[in-house]
Structures are given as C-alpha cells and as structure tokens.
Amino acid sequence: MSRRSVTSAVLVLLLLLPALVVGVSAFAAPARAGGTAPVAGSITGPTVVATNSTNTFFISGSGGPAVNANGTLVGNITYYATPTGPNLTSVSIQPSSSNIVGNKSVAAKLYSGNATETLVIDVEVSSTFGGKNESTNFSYTVNVVAPFVVSATIVNPSNVTVSGFTVWVTLDGAVIGSVNVSSLAPGASERVSFRYPTLGLSTGTHTFALSLVQEHGLVTFANGQTVYTATFYVTGPATSYTLWYIAGIVAFFGAIFIFLTRVAARRRGTARR
Secondary structure, eight states: OOHHHHHHHHHHHHHHHHHHHHHHHHHHSOOOOTTOOOOEEEEEOOSEEETTOEEEEEEEEEOSTTBOTTSOBOSEEEEEEEEEOSOOTTOEEESSEEEOOTTOOEEEEEEOOSSOEEEEEEEEEEEEETTEEEEEEEEEEEEEEOEEEEEEEEEOOSSSOBOOEEEEEEETTEEEEEEEEOOBOTTOEEEEEEEEEOTTOOSEEEEEEEEOGGGTTSSEETTSOSEEEEEEEEOOOOOOOHHHHHHHHHHHHHHHHHHHHHHHHHHHHHHHO
C-alpha cells in the first residue's frame, strides 16, 4: 500500500471517529429529554441495629427518563434492594422492590438475624419511560450488634382498668424510645422490655430509665415507683501498645548505636598504639 493510500485511510478514520463515539455513547446510555435531571436515589435509616430486630429505612428516587423537564412523573421509578453480609440467615428487606411515586420515599423494613455482623444494603433505582431506561446504584452499611435489654414489671394497684399508655425510655436523660402497653386490669401486671444497641457509646457508666410519671400514679413499677433505672458500664477499647513498641525499638537501636560507637573508638585507639 502506498504512503498516499495510508494517509487517506487515516484521514477517513479521523473523520468517522466523532460519529463512532456518538454512536457508542448513545448505545451505552440512551439520552434523556432535554432539561431533565439524571436518575438519583438515596436511603436513610439507622446505622446500628439490634440482633433479631425490625427497623425502617426510607428509599427515594428521582430523575431519569421517567420524569419530564417540568418535573412531572410520566414513567416508572423503581427501587430494588438486597441485603448482603456474611450471615444472611433470617435477614431480609421488605419490600425488596417497589415503585416510587413523585418525590415521596418508600418505607422498607430490614429484618436482622441473630448474628452480630455488618450488613450492606445494595440499592438500584431505575427510571424507565418510552423504551428508555436509566439506573443508579448505591449502598448503605448497617452494623448489627447484641443489644442491651432493660426490663421491668408494671402493676395496676387500683380497682379500675387502666387504658393503654406509653412507657418512655431514656438513656442518660435523653429519650431514645418507648414501649406501648395496651391496658391493665385491676391488680394485673405486665413485663415490659426495651432493646437498645449500645455500639458507639463512650467509655464509662450509662443509665437507662423507664418512666410512668405521665400516668399520674395510676400504675407503678413492682417496687411502687414511677421510674425504673438500670445502670451499666461500657468498657474502653483494648490497650494499644504501639507507642511502647516504638519506644522499645528506638531504645534498642539507640543502645546498638552507642555500643558500635564505643567499639569503633576502642579499635581506633588500639590502632594508634
């Protein structure tokens, strides 16, 4: 092939290259309508949950070909969620997929198993309309830990039935949850429990409190009080000996340096004799 033919072939390829790039791009991701936003999504919820618990997460999605330029939903936005982890026995998320309407988020329940582990919720949000599809993927990490369980017995010392009420739970003075009691007949009692994952608490003493103060003495705990407390201690992290190791290494090499320096000095002194 002559040099002129090679040059012509190269020029033809250079001229066709932009069209090829556009064609590949169009094949890889169908273009959205002008002015529309790319598909996006998010998941929110607790990052620490107790073993054998049910927790709510909120998944949202927007944009892509399912939403036109003025923000009106004209197609379908759907999420697909899957939990992953080392032990998925009794672990699931429900519903695992659902349509997302408008700008509202969908509530999904994560059921944790009996294993203490780290779970990852993998989520795909897909936006489809008119034969076009666009999706995005993201994940959310959840730590499953053994919870602290605080329990107490509630009694109704009166001769009337007490209708449903709420037992408020605080940790170090801050409200962290509640337990609902349907009702208590005269002289009846009920055991209530609250499970709390304690991962992330600072080292030291912490106090849970169950309160019946708002029931104005209609019901009490078994000890006759309207507040029940339980104190526990969180130990600190394991002692790190890294600095001691470094200090020992420095001292060791320092001693070696001094020893070699003295030996060298003695040898020099011997040589002078």
